[in-house]
Amino acid sequence: MRIPLGVRAHAGTSALLVVLTVIACLLVAGLPRTMQASFDEALRRSLTEAEAVRTDLTVTGAPALPAGELYSRAQFEGGDLHWRRLLPPALRPLIGPGGHISAKTHRTPVNETSAFRNFVNLGWLSDAARRVDWVRGRAPGKPSTMRYQGATIPVVEVGVVEEAVSRMGLDVGQTRMLGESVHTAVRIVGVFRARDPAGRSWSHDADVLHVTKVVPVDGPEELHTTALMSDDGLGALTNRGRTLTYRWVLALDGRAASALDVPGVEAAAAEFQRQVDVQGTGTISYRLVTGLPQLLTGFKAAMSAAQTVMYLVLGGLFAVALGVIALAARLLTDRMERTLALARARGASLWQVVSAGSALTAVLVGPAALAGYALSFLLPGPVLPIVHLGPAVVVVAVVAFAVARLVLAHRTPLREHRADLVAVRPSARRVTVEALVVVLALAGAYLLRARGQSGTGQQDPFLLLIPVALTLAAALITLRCYPYPLRLLVRLAARGRAAVPFLGSTRAARERSVGALPVLILLPALSLSVFAAVVHDGITATQRLASWQKVGAPIKLTSAANIPPDVVERVRRAPGVEQVALALTGRVQLGATGEWPYAVAVDLAQWRRVNEGAPMGLPELSGPASALVSPALGGQGAVEVRWLSAVRLTVQGVIDAVPGFYADGQFLLVPREVLPWPAANTLLIRGDISPAELARLVPAATVETQEAALAAIQADPLTGTVRATMVVVTVALGAYALVAIVLSLAAGAAGRARAVSLLRTLGLSDRQARRLTLLELMPVVLVTAPVGVALGMGLPAALGPGVDMSAFAGGLPVADHTPGLLTPVALAAGLGLCAVLGAYAHTAMSRRRNLDAALRVGDP
Template identity: 30%
Template sequence: MRRSVRTRVLAPWSRTRVLAPWVRTRLGTAPGAACALALLVVLTACLAAALPRAVDRYEDAGLRHAVERARPDSTSVSVYAAQPDPLMSQGMREDALRPDLLGAQYRKVLAAVPRPLVADPDQSTYGVRTHSPMEVPDAFIPRPNGLPAQVALAAQHDLAGHVRSVTGRLPRASEPVTAATAEVEAAVTAETAKSMHIKVGSVIHVPGVERGPLAVHITGIVTPRDPNGAYWAAQPLLHTPTLVLLPGAGAEGDRYWLGGLLLAPEAAPAMLGTPGNPWRYWQLAPAPGDLHAYELGRLKSAIASLEGGPALRAMRTRTDPSTDVSTDLDDVLGTYTDLRSGIRPLVAVAAVGTGTVAAVVLLMAGGLAADRRRSELLLLRARGGSLRGVTGRLLAETSIVSLPAGALGLTAALLALPGGRLSYAVAAAATVTAVACTALPLRAAAVHRVVRIHGAREDVASVRPSRRRTVAELTLLVVTLGAVETLRRNGTSGDELASLAPVLVGVAAALVLVRLYPLPLRGLARPAARLRGAVGHLSLARAGRTSASAVLPLLALLTALTTAAFGGSVLSGVSEARDQAALLTVGADARVEGTTALPSSLPDRVRGLHGVRGVAAVSIAYQAKPNEGRQSVPLVGVDPRDYAELTSRTGLGAFGAGELRVPAGADAGSGTGTGTGTGSGSGALPAVASPQVASTYGTRPFPVRLEDGTTVTVRITLVRDRTPAVTGADFLLVDRAGLSADAARPSTLLLTGDHLDGAALRRMAGNAGVLLRSEERAQYVDSPLQSGAERVYTAAVAAGAGYAVLALLLSLVRAAPERRALLARLRTMGLTRAQGRRLLVLESLPQAVLAAAGGALTGWAAIRLLSPGIDLTTIALASAQVPVGAAELHTDAVSLTVPALAIIAVTVGVAGVQAWWTGRRGSVAELRVGDGR
């Protein structure tokens, strides 16, 4: 009996003993470590599960925004059929247009729409409409050029449910309507009534076929409840009339009014007696709330099936053999796909980087736990514990902590981010939990495969890399080079390997630095030994013999710093691209531009506004004709001093004021019709020109005829790529003093300053247009896809930086007991508290400085290597048409230096606090604690 009890005490790994008591005992002896692991798993699982849901949310929002922003006549799916076959009986043709049959077919059409396309029942409808407009002879309808107005008849379902107010009453049919019916009732919208002078009680006579005209009595004027909704906007003519230009006429050609008359649905058969060629239609508006970006491929397939596939055949079976389907929704989806394709790879770079750092930290936590319990595990193996038994109990120990923590993190992510796919979030959280559960057992199994009596030294000075490690590192280096080359050649649209490029660069740099780390420290330790005092030599010697497990902290730090530098540079590049695009569009911080000359007092009044730093008044002649030719070039008259200051502040084509100023006594713009100035003895005004204009007209003087009929002679003396006053590629800049009085009157003001008041500026400008750079910049973020991707990118970079600090703290905490014991021993030999602080700080600095310098250098190298393949134009500007080239990736000094300096600051701070805390405790107590461990 005693032997049985003894066996159970000495062999806790025995198969006859249940796992729970041993695991509970271990967790009870180290509750702090268990709580720390649980907190790490909760945080990591929450972030991992939140990432795919956040991506789904902003991609879905971007898709819905794209569909809602497009015109309903582009996004609606129009199912239509020609008028019933003339060979059919008249009764059957009339029945085919009645609302009962159309309603039954409408329900069948809805059922035949292939998923994931879902119709919005509130905005979808059906009815009958004349395909060909018809002239009406009624004289009360305006005739701008003497041409009679034309109308289209429509009998659309549920008119009462889509109007806000009715003047009069809605149309109705008191008796069955046929093709021979002489009179019907109709309603018109308020816009149609206003433009075409229609009132309640008006009668419009629509021509008939083999019968007299159809008299349409207007019984009501309606106001649409949602004029921008698909019910009305899919067929804009139903609520808004239009002036139609005759085909082949010029801009000032003959026009006539075209409007829509809304019949009661029961009156649709009356259209058969008109030449309007009535068509049946079933109008399907997509429900934005049911659109999901992850179903985009299936959505495109559904649309293709509707336009010419199995779904179209089903539609024809349920309605009419002549039924056809038309929609531009696929074009809208294609535009969204292009935008998403340009943004997704950049987000993938940040996600992969942060995920790598998080995985390294989880592995590092398991590895540090295995190192902390090395003596315990050595003893268990030496006393007969099987590798399988020890590993199984360690797995049970970590699983009991990690599984509930992973479930809690997943729940938090699901509650914080409703919507999105559940499967991806569960898979991400499960992966994190699995890594947390297996990191400690696998590390222990790798270290304790062989039973040892004691642990050998494992520091970078004694442990030599194995051949397998060398092969793995060389393989990783080759993969890194391949990823970098792929990204440089194909950009982020290449493949998944391109998204790994920044991370692989950081990992490769970490492995190289780990191999090179001890060499400079050993070299410095020898001369430090000859210095007075042992602190410097001792700190360098200990730093040079740091644990071989430092590869994981260094890997985490370099990967995080590289990702932070790359991500910060991406965000900075996006902001710079938007600033530059807004500047090129506006030309300054604000622009006031009138169609005619501005009031002469406006520049002085604008200068007095709060925040205005400079005002440049310019006159722009957009139709100036050089050499009396047909091609026009914008000629800008400026005040050289004010405009030179503007170009200097904006950086757009800067030049000196003296290079453009009209020489004293010159009279190039006397207003007599020709320039007679004496500029440089040639009578020409000095001019700044764009490269294209300079190459066309050269440097010899040439005349330019202005819009007011005067002519000036100019000579190009400077060439600049851009200028603030105009956005095009062609321009000429001259001194306003050389122009005639009319031509020199300012038509545009360019303002520079901070926090300009747009409202005050618009009140002062009157009828002139005002454009602010800040407002223009805000328009470039025109899709939730952009803003959502930026938020995810920022969060990923911040999380990576946080994990880097956590990795650093874990490594410092792991070494804390040994350092405390060392300080206690050294204090018994006379080491002062100040020397102890210096020792810990100097011992920690080499690895921190190495990580900081290596991270900054690696981040800089990654950006320089990968920038040719990174184009930020899509995420920065989306579909905005601005005169700016591709937004390239550039290094950002803040992103490179701030994280690196933070690493050094945290290291020094932790070492100082550790030395201060150790100094508060007695040496004997500290040695006892250290020896006990």
């Protein structure tokens, strides 16, 4: 058979096969690239949005002897070059040219007497010149000396941050004595402020930028700040009498990170830490401080969950697409059957017949696969092995299917076979294999639920195989049970007087073998589309719950100080404010144990009115002298709380979290009635008022909204990718299910058209012809759709313990997989609509058929 002639003779089927192949190869090659690109974007955002103190590699050195002390910038810069040379190759692309060096003392007291203690630490930053502006005085210069208590001590010129002037009483021109046993004088010559207070580098040096208040359990309040000195001051910076630490900060550039390189970066970080540890000597010790391994571990856990879910649905989408292409290939071989059978009867060998049919399939599928492969490069993302392998698998699978089908159809010339039997007795071997598949699938689902998450942070093959096994088991059970409703339908129709139901059900029974492949396609298509929709809805609902748990109210206004009553009233009367609940937070002391947990005093009744309609509940307190405590404080019947005043409370129960306030550690929830006066530093608000307006009403407050928290959760690239993938897969699988129905119609179109034309010569009307076609098609839809929908709704429950999707839902476990009716109804309606339209289209096409052609001499 000439291939161009075959393409022209079957142009419509050939075009359909080409289009389906292009789309399938585009999906299998393009979607993994976009998915990996989203993983890279999620990793880069995670690293760039995290504090620099967590992502950067910080080498700290603590000199133990004077021989280990450094006194010049050149010595520090030499150390920086040394650490950069030690970086493993996997880390070097991530470490940019930035970073800085610092030398600081810690807990250096000011020699003075007051109600509180001041600590002014000495600090040097290698890049201070570009990070601070001197707003008063001048930059520090060279140190000098002075006599103090009979000894010559250094006088170091320093500058202090603006905040230290107001909170600690430090100012330009002052000279303060530091130390207790070993003294150093500091002369304040300037006041500075940060050029960019939000710069990432300041997370390493928050002690320079701000005054820190420390409240010891058994001592007076302490105020700490770090003053800046010049390069010349390094000569006076020694470790005698104070704690001195050097830091070399190697800044990490998160924009260069790739999710594929995460395992190598983890191993490189561990190797660099080992290299740093062995560099220490007896005069100085070094260690590496970084939170990068913890960040990468958390990202790997989230990425593993995302990969598991997305590989599952994308693998199912690929399998369904491959099945639909196989349906199109079967349609093409069916259309060639008469030609090839005639050639076989005239003496062509089996090899020649199979070569002719498979060559035509390969000529159509091969270039189409290349086209889809080429189109995938228009999508962003790295080129993974699946990008090259996927289209090749499509070509090989489709051609192999065509070869197998041609071999079975033309093993002998003019081989007669029947495909109109309702049921064929299966062999014992086949029944045993199918029963084994079902048992293994059920056992695997049980073991998955019993085991839960693997805890390895890697891809779990067990988790990927169980859904495939469950789908295969459901398909086998469906195919095995398929004849029974057909038999019942035929028997019921035979008892009636109408001919159309009997004829339609009888044709459906006789074409059962033709419907096996559509069942195997529709079942995973429906189950995976419903699964994707259910998971998407579960993530969306949990994200909303997480946003409410984070904020605790539609709007939360928090102030570091007490909010005056007149300001509270101003907020209540503001346009758009509907409800306001007052709360006071702070640390309290427990009289019996001396512990200092956090406490929340709130009007729960008013809080419930603020949160009316929210998806979260609030705890109950039975009386004004009761309290709810965290698990860390559980086991106590009564507690004495020392807050604004001492009060004894009865512990009513244990709660895991106070929404909007505390979720771990030691905390307790008490009613506002325990407060001796109506203090409040937090307002829980419901209403239509902008955060900017609330910030204007309470200038020193921080405003959070539930909507902003939800938007922040949904803005994560990994979360957005999972949700978008679920939507795309749901739509694509639904479309493929409809295509499978259309191809099933086309596969039996010739025989169905002949039967309808023959019946029309006997008086069959157009309306009865449409009903006949519908009755022939509906068993496949009516049997497969409920099974597929039920399996899709059950898969989240089966996989739930093994997949941790909390990373996509604000940290809360996604446990609510209650599906809505929209997706199942839409899919069922779509399939039914496709069947109805197919029946109308087929009847319209059959109406054009010449009725005389239906009656031929010799036809049975």
